Amino acid sequence: MSEAGAQERISGYWNRYAHAYDTHQRDRQAEPGVAETWSRVWRSALPPAPAAVLDVGTGSGNVALLLAHLGYRVTGIDLAEQMLAEAQGKANGDNPPTFALADAADPPFEPGEFDAITARYSLWTLRDPVTALERWARLLKPGGVVVAVDSPWFPEGIGEGETQRERDFRAAYSPDVVARLPLAEAADIHQTALVLKQAGFVDVAVEELPEIYDIDSRYGVAPGHKPQMQYVIKARVDKG
Numbered sequence: 001m002s003e004a005g006a007q008e009r010i011s012g013y014w015n016r017y018a019h020a021y022d023t024h025q026r027d028r029q030a031e032p033g034v035a036e037t038w039s040r041v042w043r044s045a046l047p048p049a050p051a052a053v054l055d056v057g058t059g060s061g062n063v064a065l066l067l068a069h070l071g072y073r074v075t076g077i078d079l080a081e082q083m084l085a086e087a088q089g090k091a092n093g094d095n096p097p098t099f100a101l102a103d104a105a106d107p108p109f110e111p112g113e114f115d116a117i118t119a120r121y122s123l124w125t126l127r128d129p130v131t132a133l134e135r136w137a138r139l140l141k142p143g144g145v146v147v148a149v150d151s152p153w154f155p156e157g158i159g160e161g162e163t164q165r166e167r168d169f170r171a172a173y174s175p176d177v178v179a180r181l182p183l184a185e186a187a188d189i190h191q192t193a194l195v196l197k198q199a200g201f202v203d204v205a206v207e208e209l210p211e212i213y214d215i216d217s218r219y220g221v222a223p224g225h226k227p228q229m230q231y232v233i234k235a236r237v238d239k240g
Helices: 003-016 018-029 036-046 062-069 082-090 131-140 164-172 188-199 210-219
Strands: 050-058 073-078 098-101 114-120 140-150 202-208 230-236
Touching: 003 018, 003 082, 003 164, 018 036, 018 062, 018 082, 018 140, 036 062, 036 140, 036 230, 062 073, 062 082, 062 114, 082 098, 114 131, 114 164, 131 140, 131 164, 131 188, 140 188, 188 202, 188 230
Parallel strands: 050 073, 050 114, 073 098, 114 140
Antiparallel strands: 140 230, 202 230
16 A cells, blocks of 8 residues: 555545544543543653744644643644544634644655654654654754654554444555554554654653553543553753
């Protein structure tokens, strides 16, 4: 399958389930302590607000909106138009994020435009992740950071699924698509961290997020998933 064909199939899945995905995310954010916990995760890893942040693979905009609420100047990008529609529908207040249809693997911005790039659950979906991260690095100011939250979601492969949504997920992330996504079935989070080093980032660090695991265990996770340890991966570009 071509790279464009793989991405079209992935985006099609997320367009179809955009509202269901966002409903789950909003329900989770409303649970006691969830927004506060995620705020601590991001704020502890990012430069102080009002730094300029690019949120890649923003989906329905939940990270972008949280960061904007914390005072950051946020741009969120995604290739699923319906996910962006969900995000845009929530963008209000005094400091709303800007949302745009754009490819996380090749964001169309000027060199040095951002202080930080955030990516929640996006690294595993990248086509040619080393090249994508090299492009991210060019968008950062000297000393700028990437802060990603992810996990080795499918170390034993993406299963067949029992519900219709799970079967649709499997169809979107079929073996010929996954062949285009080197990190989709990574066995260890350090495989993901390694691509940041290969892309030229320095001070790459991985930290467990047990507080997020506790939240997932208490309130449940998205269909087709089970609670598992997530990690924050932080790296920076050289100050030059």
